[in-house]
Amino acid sequence: MTSQVQEIIERHVAQGTAPGIVVADGDASGRLDVVSAGDFGDDAIVRIQSMTKPVLAVATLRLVQDGRLDLDAPVERWMPELADRRVLRTPDSALDDVVPATSPITVRHLLTNTSGYGMTTTPGPLRDAMVANRTQASQEAVALGAQDWLDALAALPLMFSPGEGWRYHHSFGVLGILLGRVVGRSLEEHLAEDLFEPLGMVDTGYTVPRPQAHRLPAAFRHGEDGPLSPIEPAGDGFYMAPAPFDLSHAELVSTASDYAAFARMLAAGGRFGDRLVVEPRLLDEMRTDRIPPRLKTPDSFFPGFWDGMGWGYGVAVQTEGPHRGRYGWSGGLGTDVYIDPDGSFRVILTQIEMGPQAMRLFTDLA
Template identity: 55%
Template sequence: MSDALQELLTRHVTAGTVVGAAGLFGTGADVEVVTAGSMSLDGPPMRDDAVLRIESMTKAVTAVAALRLVEGGALSLDQSVVAWLPELADRQVLRTPTAPLDDTAPARREITLHQLLTCTSGYGVAVEPSPLQDAMEANGTAAGPEPPSMGADEWLARLASLPLAFEPGEGWRYHHSFGLLGILIARVVGRPLHDHLTDDVLGPLGMADTGFWVPESAADRLPAAYRNTDRGLVEIEPAAGGFYAGPPPYDVSHAELVSTTRDYHRFLRVLVEDGQHDGRSFVSSEHVRLMTSDQVPTRCKTPDSFFPGFWDGMGWGYGVVVHTEGPHRGRFGWSGGLGTDFFVDPDGTIALLMPQVEMGPALFPVLEEFQALG
């Protein structure tokens, strides 16, 4: 299937949908990385060791970090997170997700780790026009493709100033629970998430090129990022520069990673191997099972929770979407806001698609073709 992936990448570079991309497709530990296009418009060829902004593909990595803390006894799945995130104490809940911000009632329960992992905390993207959506836009907590504009503590304080869209455990909203999860991990271990992930997950798995920024020594491996517009592709992050080039000016424990195709493949191999790495348990098989199977109750899968059709034959585990019906039943994976995508099939096949073009209508056909390769 590597040839089919190569053809897909080359065709969409030629069509001008993406500038460049890397990817892989196959089973086993030794899988060839394929590339097409360039690191930027009129730039050098796309490198097979390019360090790419993976955005929401970070969620699976953060989930594993949290599960390792559970296995170490520092957390439990059904434990309230308020001891470490006191900003989330005494929550107010909107009477309906689109109600005025002052039409609330006190929350009946506290937010748990399980609810952060499953995006059922009450925080998340407001997809319908509402006072809550307007307030998130106004205070800088609305989700978007841009890098974080503030540090983790300030982001948390602003988010916590708003009511929950629903009672914890009674609905589903995307994204913000994982920003909270990153801050939770940082506070549990007493240091920035970057440091903890480096020592506890990335280092042990040999993911040397994965982190919250690209060091100066590797800046030439950071491609440009683009947005499709009616004027064609417009650069939104330069090659070898921008927010991810060098350490950020504030704590980004609520933010998202850069990685390489090979690094992320190493991470996914742990899930394929039932939590094993180099013959030892890295995360328990039971936690891998929970992570890669549907954990969201049917009552939470409402049409207003995400985009139309999202729940058709699908579920959500811990940081990944799960196919519950159809020809790809048992497949899990997820994507990132700059067009990155991955899936893992029950037979152990791993597929990765790594462009750097903002998610949108122009890119959706690329993802559909990629998902159809398996």
């Protein structure tokens, strides 16, 4: 399999899909093959963006199994900013045309992207307001520190009452801040001690240490006519330590071998060696579709997303087709992870903005 994967990624580098690609294949037994092609090696530290979501889901479930958090607990217990939510009367209503939310936001709502916050997919007053107050999601790094971002988000109405719709992304920014408040310390410190160090994820965090700057490749996007243009510099920029502000709502950097350790733990039923990381019952919830059909509307995400697909806790779940039971997620700079029911997994890392080129690469490596 390694030679086939090597041929695929070398072909994609040659045709200009990405300047560099790393793939890690493994399984629950401990097998791991890492191959790379192009401008960065297999130890590159990359911006994994939304592949942070499965990590936060596991961190949340660990607090649940320790009795420190309940999936159905209202988050306003720790986040008073989110008490007494108001909801737009219609999707295109003015910001003051609101009604009371029918229920509070819970931890489960955050894990399932059903909190009422999320990416706006159509023009309107709410989308304009999110752009203006710098809470609208994009491929750019977050523009506000965690508290300022939460305050700006809390000043806006919800798109729908919690549990009554599905919108991507912002729930996990809120979740990161929530976890820090629950543990009473820096989220980065908690993740390092509770998850990364036990799994041997030595290069995973919110920033890249300055001595490791040479391992951070540049990030690119494809122009309309094909050529790549840089959007983040190599060895510099937002993700270099020290962090400009609290990044509890932001996204991680990692490596192929680090994220493979995380994927192997999931593939092994929530175990890492002799250590139980996630209880089986909670892992089953994480990798099971939690979204009722009535919420899988065409306007909730990109066209076709829900075809044979569901959403668990921080991961998409394939509910139909030859890969039924596969789960995982991607990052906006061309990264991807999936775990199959047979205990095998694959991690794909590039640093190109998500688009047709990255999707063709993922399809060839599916």
